[in-house]
Amino acid sequence: MTGPRKLYIKSYGCQMNVYDSLRMADMLAPDGFAETKDVAEADLVVLNTCHIREKAAEKVYSEIGRLRVLKDEAAKDGRKVTIAVAGCVAQAEGAEIMRRAPVVDLVVGPQSYHRLPALLDQADRGERPVETEFPAEDKFNFLKNPTRDAIRARGVSAFLTIQEGCDKFCTFCVVPYTRGAEVSRPVEKILAEAERLAAAGVREITAIGQNVNAYHGDGPDGTTWTLARLFERLAQIPGIDRLRYTTSHPRDVDDSLVAVHRDLPELMPQLHLPVQSGSDRILDAMNRKHTRDDYLRVIERLRKAQPALAFTSDFIVGFPGETDRDFTDTLKLIEEVGFCGAFSFKYSPRPGTPAADMDDQVPEHVMTERLHELQLLIDRQMAAFNKACVGKTLDVLFEKTGRHPGQIAGKSPYLQPVQVMAPASLIGTIASVRIDDTGSYSLFGTLADEVGNRVPERPNLAALEA
Ligand code: SAH
Ligand code: SF4
Ligand code: F3S
DSSP states (O other): OOSOEEEEEEEOSSHHHHHHHHHHHHHHGGGTEEEOSOGGGOSEEEEEEOOSSHHHHHHHHHHHHHHHHHHHHHHHTTOOOEEEEEHHHHHHHHHHHHHHOTTOOEEEOGGGGGGHHHHHHHHHTTOOOEEOOTTOSOTTGGGGSGGGOSOOOOSSEEEEEOEEOOSOOOTTOOHHHHTOSOEEOOHHHHHHHHHHHHHTTOOEEEEEOTTGGGOOEEOTTSSEEOHHHHHHHHTTSTTOOEEEEEOOOGGGOOHHHHHHHHHOTTBOSEEEOOOBOSOHHHHHHTTOSOOHHHHHHHHHHHHHHOTTOEEEEEEEEOOTTOOHHHHHHHHHHHHHHOOSEEEEEEOOOOTTSGGGGOSOOOOHHHHHHHHHHHHHHHHHHHHHHHHHHTTSEEEEEEEEEOSSTTEEEEEOTTOOEEEEEOOGGGTTSEEEEEEEEEOSSOEEEEEHHHHTOOOOSSOOHHHHHO
């Protein structure tokens, strides 16, 4: 063997895939795999795939097509490239991938990453293993192997998986099938990982899970901990200045979570709370288990507890049976809430989900029009929100060097990217920044001390909007 083998991982889809990709890289490092950003020099390519919409899933096959060429080229030089397909497409269509794509050497579903080293051995022997057992073993057991432990910190902000899977079964969604039943990671393992991240310079942790606020993990005291209790404890870790969580479900916002938004300054005042639709008829057909009014009441409770809170959401347009009137109800809900951003998608029928077989599928051109209209409204709200920040002072966690020489870039409490002329030594720290201007994506500011601003306790959205 000449030097370390090179590993190239490409992530699609959600934050959990990003996290899992780091986890796989860290797991393979003791076996001599060094990460590369150049796919052409890779000995092992892992595609960490997403099955959420048809377009996402199809990307995998076009990527595999490109990799086939790469693999053939390498073979001419006598070099073997191993191709692994991981993630939610692997889980959903593992056998089909093997059938459609002979260049793929192994398939591994999200429940089985701890088996990756063993599966690679099998692939080296010329077998083509497909590991999508469900769940194979304890899905968080990658922590049991001390040499293949929790993820390594890469910067000042880190994701940390606290929960995986979903029991909600929205009729459009593949996640309950690809990620399995809802499982919470035990508190002690989360704390251990958070402490290691903090010791390595991480200042901000985003707790992730498909249904993160349904968290109910075993606590060290033998009781079951809520997300709120977990946050209270995470906030005590020295160095952890900021906490966030995603993705949450409106049904699982309990009083303790509302209370930590009021009481815990480390918990950032931005919340991603997907609603999908503003029409009760559609919400019912989606099996969301909440009404439009339930959603508005959750927002109201949260805002009452923490006026600084700003919300983002997810929307699906063109769910089967969605009429103009249903869509108008969605636009009205958006007007009523006032979001600082949102993701929106055309409904994509997914194999095996109930909605795929529903009557009244909405024509593509109608979806296109509705998506456009919805996005214009969201863009207007986002621009208004960003504009309201101009002239205010926001705390920024600096993460990296900026776009231009002398600039550094970070995130506001609202996750807005902020560019500031400031010394690179501030990277990894939080400083108050007076916001001078907004671009289409970023905010631009000046270090608050330079302009002599008084630093507010924490940003108050109510004041921003006034
Ligand atoms: N667990 C989260 C996110 C799930 S996937 C939640 O409950 O909200 C992220 C987003 O993708 C969803 O919020 C939804 O807006 C979108 N999505 C999921 N399935 C989809 C489908 N079949 N077609 C279009 N968008 C979809
Ligand atoms: Fe999918 Fe619904 Fe579960 Fe979210 S809550 S992951 S949209 S089934
Ligand atoms: Fe996609 Fe799976 Fe995440 S389907 S959105 S990668 S949970």
